[in-house]
Amino acid sequence: MSQTFDKISSITFFIIGILFVTEATQISDSAYGSTVGPKTFPLGLGIVLILLSLRLFYETWKQATKLKIVRNTKTPSKTTSIELKKFLILFICAIAYVFFLEIVGYVITTFIFLLIGFQTMERGKTLSSISISVAFSVGIYYVFSVILGGSLPSFPTF
Incomplete structure (x- = not known):
């Protein structure tokens, strides 16, 4: 994909991950005292989504910087x-x-x-x-x- 699309999607997924985490923390704990409650899965998904979006943003930024240094040209942004x-x-x-x-x-x-x-x-x-x-x-x-x-x-x- 293009680097512009990757940057925009990483920021979008980061925001969605933040929303997952904040909404998951508002889910009530399990009434039975179980360690795995109803908020465990959405909270874990939100954290994984945040980490993966940060990784995507970093890799895209690193690749854009590398291409600018090596080729001294603009990075391709057309999909x-x-x-x-x-x-x-x-x-x-x-x-x-x-x-x-x-x-x-x-x-x-x-x-x-x-x-x-x-x-x-x-x-x-x-x-x-x-x-x-x-x-x-x-x-x-x-x-x-x-x-x-x-x-x-x-x-x-x-």
Whole structure:
């Protein structure tokens, strides 16, 4: 992607991560005295999002500085139509993921979202995309629902 897009997206994700953390701290603790409460997962996601956005901003800044020193030219800031198409596909899939999560269930929705995401980013390797998507969606559902005792939308009942 372009460095301008990377900088803007890192700042956007940083703000979203801050919002996740602040809203997660306002969720009440578990009433049962469990260490894993309802705010643990959103708080962890917010912290990870903040750290990854800071890393993206640093790497983009470092790459821009390196290119300016080595080539003594401006850094490219044009995004290609293919990159824009991939971004729009992933953005629409993320919106559809949120919409269908409760209706279809976590495992199926996450599997489809990951499969489309993997195939959008890199065509081919269909078998590995399917196996990773299945392993991730079933594994996270098992860990969060069975081991940690949380609740995720299960399979559809229709």
